[in-house]
Amino acid sequence: MLNLIKSDLYRITRARGLRGSFWQYSLAIVAAYAAVVALLVFVRTQAYDMLADGAASPFTSEFPSYTAYLADMASGIVPLCVCFMVAEHVLQEFKGGYARTALSARVGRLSYVLGKVAFAGVLSAVMLLFSIAVITGCAWIGGYTFAQADSPVGFLGWLGGYWLNIWALAVLSLVLVYATRVSPVSYIGAFCFCFGTVSSLLSGLAFSSGGILRVMQPVRPALETLAAWLPSSSLGNLKFGGGLFWMSPADVWGASSQALTVAPGVQALIAGVIWVAIPAAVVLLIARERDI
Numbered sequence: 001m002l003n004l005i006k007s008d009l010y011r012i013t014r015a016r017g018l019r020g021s022f023w024q025y026s027l028a029i030v031a032a033y034a035a036v037v038a039l040l041v042f043v044r045t046q047a048y049d050m051l052a053d054g055a056a057s058p059f060t061s062e063f064p065s066y067t068a069y070l071a072d073m074a075s076g077i078v079p080l081c082v083c084f085m086v087a088e089h090v091l092q093e094f095k096g097g098y099a100r101t102a103l104s105a106r107v108g109r110l111s112y113v114l115g116k117v118a119f120a121g122v123l124s125a126v127m128l129l130f131s132i133a134v135i136t137g138c139a140w141i142g143g144y145t146f147a148q149a150d151s152p153v154g155f156l157g158w159l160g161g162y163w164l165n166i167w168a169l170a171v172l173s174l175v176l177v178y179a180t181r182v183s184p185v186s187y188i189g190a191f192c193f194c195f196g197t198v199s200s201l202l203s204g205l206a207f208s209s210g211g212i213l214r215v216m217q218p219v220r221p222a223l224e225t226l227a228a229w230l231p232s233s234s235l236g237n238l239k240f241g242g243g244l245f246w247m248s249p250a251d252v253w254g255a256s257s258q259a260l261t262v263a264p265g266v267q268a269l270i271a272g273v274i275w276v277a278i279p280a281a282v283v284l285l286i287a288r289e290r291d292i
Contacts, residue, residue, distance in 0.1 A: 001111040001112075001114060001115040001118065004111065004112060004115035004119075005115050005118055005119050005122060008089065008115070008116075008119045009119070009122065009123075011089070012085065012089060012123070021085050021088060021089065022085070022126075022127075025081045025084070025085055025127070026127075026130060028081070029077060029078070029081060029127075029130070029131055029134060030134055032077055033073065033134050033135060033138050034138075036073075036138065036142075037138045037141050037142045040142045041141075041142065062144070062145045062146070062147065063144060063145070063146050063147070064146070064147050064148065065146050065147065065148050065149070065150050066139075066146050066149070066150050066155070067150050067154065067155055067158040067238075068146075068239070069135070069139060069144060069146060070132060070135055070136075070158075070162075071158070071162065071235070071238050071239035072239055073131075073135045073138070074128070074131050074132070074135060074162070075235060075236075075239050076194065076195065077131075078127060078128060078131045078166065079165075079166045079169050079170075079194045079235065080190070080191065080194045080195075081127060082120075082123055082124050082127050082128075082166050082169070082170050083169050083170050083172075083173040083190035083191075083193065083194055084187060084190060085123060085127070086116075086119070086120045086123060086170045086173055086174060086177075087173050087174070087176075087177050087183075087186045087187060087190055089119075090116060090174065090177045090178075091177060091181065091183055091186060094177075094181050109287055109288070110284070112287075113283055113284050113287045114280070114284075116174060116283070117171055117174065117276070117280045117283065120167055120170035120171055120174060121163075121167045121170075121276070123170070124163055124166040124167040124170055125163055125167075127166075128159075128162060128163050128166060154265075157265050157269065158238055158265065160269060160272075161234065161238055161265060161268035161269045161272060162235065162238055162268075163272075164268070164269060164271075164272025164273060164276065165231040165232075165234045165235050165238075165268060165271065165272045165275070166231075166235070167272065167276050168231040168271070168272050168274075168275035168276045168279070169190070169193050169194055169231050169232070169275075171275070171276055171279040171280055171283070172189075172190075172193050172231070172275065172279045173186065173189065173190040173193060174279065174283050175279045175282050175283055175286070176189040176190070178283050178286045178287060178290070179286055193231070193232060194232065195232065196230075196232035196233065196236065198227075198230060198232070199227040199228075199230045199232050199233045200227075202223045202224070202226055202227035202230075203223075203224065203227045205223050206220045206223040206224045206227065206258075220258055221258040221259065221260070224257055224258050224259035225258075225259040225260045225261070227259070228257075228259040228260075228261050228267075229261075229267065229271045229274070230271070230275070231271060231272065231275050233271075234264075234267065234268035234271045234272065235268075237264035237265070237267065237268055238264070238265070238268055
């Protein structure tokens, strides 16, 4: 399995001609953050004052904490890039025949599939650390400030929670890849996972149970609990609180919520582990049933 992971990492980091997806997505991330910093610098100039005619800057340069800043900047783009990279990599293996060659022996299926799950975790860590380095540079260039400092435990907890939930989103994307092997379905599904479409749908159903869908009132706590424990919701919690791990759940979900929740930071860690394990088991089942 380790050799398979090394092979995957080698293929995405081929520097010649920037053929490796790592370089392509990394350049896209750098370009996106460079555009944000350039806009921030621009709104501080006299030229912007003249054009805006006294309007307030659309960008804030102060954040509650360093981790809140990281989460705000990394939300959306980093999880999406990881999910797209994982989906693209595995789809290419199916289309190019690499998967069939690697699985010529049935005994290698478990190592191959678990290797893809582990590869998604390694890639999530690499892209997150790379993005943090770029985002930290943006903070220095843009002159961002932070209202309070994170404790070491809070920062490491935030980092672990963010990594686990990005990994979970990537493995959820793998489920679609293995189940369909259709590029549009895989990419659209990954997009919906990353931007909370599923959690929003569940929350909407739960809210409607108090109105037009009263028949669903008995399952409202279950709907709200599932929505609260999805990886996209956990990333949203980490964006809201940063490294403040011990906030009350009511601070995030509100006093009227019927969801079963714990401290948001701790919940993010638990949810990440759960949503890495469950989709990984589903991927293994699909591989077995479809004789992949």
